[in-house]
Amino acid sequence: MAGKIRTGIIGLGRIGQIHLANLLFHTHNAEVVIASDISPKAHDYARDMGVKQVTADAAEVIRHPEVDAVIICAPTPQHVPYTIEAANAGKHVFCEKPLDVSLPSIRSAAEAVEKNGVKLMLGFNRRFDPNFARVRSLVSNNTIGDPHILRITSRDPAPPPLEYVKVSGGLFLDMSIHDFDMARFITGSEVKEVFVKGDALIDPQIRQYHDIDTAVIVLTFENGAIGVIDNSRKAVYGYDQRLEIFGSKGMAKAENNTPDNVIVHNNETVQTALPLHFFLERYEKAYRIGMQAFLDCIENDSPSPVGAHDGLMATAIGLAAGLSLKENRLVKLDEILNGD
Amino acid sequence: MAGKIRTGIIGLGRIGQIHLANLLFHTHNAEVVIASDISPKAHDYARDMGVKQVTADAAEVIRHPEVDAVIICAPTPQHVPYTIEAANAGKHVFCEKPLDVSLPSIRSAAEAVEKNGVKLMLGFNRRFDPNFARVRSLVSNNTIGDPHILRITSRDPAPPPLEYVKVSGGLFLDMSIHDFDMARFITGSEVKEVFVKGDALIDPQIRQYHDIDTAVIVLTFENGAIGVIDNSRKAVYGYDQRLEIFGSKGMAKAENNTPDNVIVHNNETVQTALPLHFFLERYEKAYRIGMQAFLDCIENDSPSPVGAHDGLMATAIGLAAGLSLKENRLVKLDEILNGD
Amino acid sequence: MAGKIRTGIIGLGRIGQIHLANLLFHTHNAEVVIASDISPKAHDYARDMGVKQVTADAAEVIRHPEVDAVIICAPTPQHVPYTIEAANAGKHVFCEKPLDVSLPSIRSAAEAVEKNGVKLMLGFNRRFDPNFARVRSLVSNNTIGDPHILRITSRDPAPPPLEYVKVSGGLFLDMSIHDFDMARFITGSEVKEVFVKGDALIDPQIRQYHDIDTAVIVLTFENGAIGVIDNSRKAVYGYDQRLEIFGSKGMAKAENNTPDNVIVHNNETVQTALPLHFFLERYEKAYRIGMQAFLDCIENDSPSPVGAHDGLMATAIGLAAGLSLKENRLVKLDEILNGD
């Protein structure tokens, strides 16, 4: 591919703005041709950042003749329709997670992408976090040996508003889905079974939406490893994002990042900094590196680092988790994958 | 109680020798009157350490008129018979874990202890480890708030010989039983349900003894908390003994102890020490503090810090874990407690 | 000040490029009107980045009617002439360190700045490093109490080429000068006395340029504190930038930053990451925050956070250090300040 990759962004919410800034300032082979959002305020924002063309119509981005790649940051229900439309228009697609909450819908997007020979990359940005990418490399280069036990801790600093919870798809598809993808990424293996214990320990009100805010999720993998994820919607000390892989040759763990490395001693205790507050701070680099990876897979015509299959499996694990919670039993992933 | 507490030890294996040294050198209100072991070599050892009377007959220790308290370090099948005999002889009892692998048997020991008004303390030494005791205090003084998630990592540096595995009672009753007690100790709550995924990932040979060497165990507690224990028989980097409690007001975690606090930088990496090798090193202080706690509960006529109920519950959780593994399902503890 | 601050950059070497990128992408109230460099390649670079006007003539930048502030990244001998010229043209000045190696010359720049009522900020970027800024705040808000002992460790990953050493002004004015500024910044006090022990332990060849590569520097401060800096031109494990302040109420120390927070355990050791390689990585954020601070002091007409006096004192301490090394004795700063 000669020259810069010409991109168009759909949706300029919090995540869309991150991707816009990364495309403009932190990647070396992209330009932004057009951006769409339904809010006029977002148009001003985009123009201020230097985007020449703005529109309220997503279709205009997808059909724009000078756009090579579409960045989809619209709400989840539009992910699959826009992906299919863009693929059919011959455009590469970067789409925020989750691709969808329905497996048939994901499969239809996957087919459109394959049929049209375009790249699809999903926004599982955490794979590009330097800590987690390093742990993955220690597994893939066999430093850790055969993986036996995986532990992921993923806790948010505060629960979202109840309004959001209602439409979020639930803890597993909204929050844990990142951890499901991470589990597959770190072990390099597919999930076989899912078992969940969860409850609303932080805010009992969310029970009315059939949701939970605290969960422990056990996964078994095809390579024999056993994994456990613990999730909470509220860690008062901040965004807690750690993991550990234990294998036949050793163990690697990723600790939290902090805003500084200062250690303070007084007559009562020794104090260090809390973790970086939330995902914008914690995954600032991951967002940049991930977007560069998307551009590079287009430029080099190499496989997408996070494709449709990854989206399918993460959603399937989420659906299995929901079923396990509901029926209080171990759920085989095949029940979900073959069930639709 | 005036004067020193006069003790007699049954069994001078590895653990018996630790308790002997602690009684002689590291506690301030005990003397050792007599010690028994079937091995003549152990007799020499005891005499060298300054024990005046040695015997091959455990009954001699139990019936010795000058013995106030009996320390039982014999093999597990003798724990309950000796405990009952000693209790009936009016002697206080310190007994190594597990008290037994059968709940009715444990209950009979508990009854004998209660009937005779003597103290029974079980050797769940880890409760006295400074790290874990500190975490417990942070829970009991409400620094952590309501407990939501408990994580225990407990991995041995190397599996025991197959000969031992055969008679060990299995991973859950031999190794995880410490973690079951720790889970109850840290949360201050009883276990309601148990779910296990486990496998023989280190040495497939142990499958012939219907045992496993790797496990992830989910526990739910009466106070609403959810716990997860991960066990391995072989961590190549040493004895890995960590835990973390996450609650509504914060989180506390206990990291491993190391032989030194030296940090080495070279042109490739930054290196620190491996964890202390195994339980003798890691729990050296815990053994001392625990034995002192036993002596003190006798001297002050205060409740035993780890009594028969604790032994019963740890064994019950172990039996539930075994059933969960066998039937691949969640097991309610009541199935076990009411089932015998 | 209404609108964006219009800047011009002189010098597009390694540091000039950092400042250019920060002005373009990481500050919110600047634009870059013009950039100068003697190399045509640098012109291409600037145009690629989006700078519309480029020139080989620094004077064009200084005299440009649309330039409010000049960023001087030219070689040290030009710092003072350009600063004076810019000040006389009514332009604010950001100038890289050191302002100069001669105190009278620095004083002449200071006078020009004061006479013309413009801002001068020196590029002591480390003051804006989140670690060191946090330690400073702990001193200034009295968390640490009265400062008693200051320790600064400042070691480069590799010595510069001998060609550079020849013209560098020597270890103290080239490298330690950052630490001298840091010492004043952290303690909030002026240096009274300097004592140095130093040697060429890494490369004896630099002795021919009367320079050293290893030094321990003792400073006494007007507030009674005693400080010690240790410098090396070659830490094989990377860029080592730490400090510690010990006072009557406590102690705070800043540790190194690393590219990741992964901890790897194998059967031999526990490994963590080396420090970030060198100043570009380590002080990436400090450069950004520092440039923003310069823009903000212009916008708010507030005092420069690092002014001419700071440049004067850092150079004076450097000259005192050189004299101490030469004469193997304690040197009072007044000897230097009053000696010219």
Add this chain to the structure above:
Amino acid sequence: MAGKIRTGIIGLGRIGQIHLANLLFHTHNAEVVIASDISPKAHDYARDMGVKQVTADAAEVIRHPEVDAVIICAPTPQHVPYTIEAANAGKHVFCEKPLDVSLPSIRSAAEAVEKNGVKLMLGFNRRFDPNFARVRSLVSNNTIGDPHILRITSRDPAPPPLEYVKVSGGLFLDMSIHDFDMARFITGSEVKEVFVKGDALIDPQIRQYHDIDTAVIVLTFENGAIGVIDNSRKAVYGYDQRLEIFGSKGMAKAENNTPDNVIVHNNETVQTALPLHFFLERYEKAYRIGMQAFLDCIENDSPSPVGAHDGLMATAIGLAAGLSLKENRLVKLDEILNGD
């Protein structure tokens, strides 16, 4: 040497009691024949611990026909007389530090020891601390390469009573002397020069005794390394005992030890434990290992690990430090060694 080494202790103050307990309980080839102290209370203590013979007369210990080795824990002025007396009686000697504050006096003790062919070991217990011993081994096995910079931080939790300060011999001979020995131990090199800056920053009252409570001490070594020690009589956060050696191949540092490894997170900060309170806790193991090393050098007829020369040099550095402070100049050690 056949059988156990028969020891006698002179002085049962705080340190004497530590050595007594170690000889009785934590070493494997010693017995304690007799102990002396002027206080009757100390006699009771010794008898309680199991010492059969007690006396108020130190000479009785030295002359006791069944004593092979004398442990001298009397006040400093008696160190040399008792050492000489014991050596002349053919007894091995373990003597607390400092051997003396006068170099001729130390030399006379050294001569007596050599003439009589007995072992003399000085109580520089910190050499046997696992942290510092490990750092030393990294220097001696060339992991660190040629030593360039040594940093020792040694701060007490609280100053001693003024009554003690009066007779202590001053900061350098009372407190820093341990650090002087450590500096020689870690670098494996002799000190050439000493430069001191110090003041009474904690309690100005001690100036009336011509003493200080805060010091920064620069040492140069014969192998080219440069060292710096910082001392304070009062670190409000506890006993701060760290060091770092930087060399051509890497760097090793020893951090403080803590009573536990628990990390607590709340909504404001992350907290860990303060360092172990003071030398009894911090150097508990060092005292044991050191006493065993003394017994072993007797049993194996190997050289004392800390001999008279070590005592001489530590005192000489202390005297040089005092002169440097007084005259505010660099002092060559030869001025001290050749000056008496």
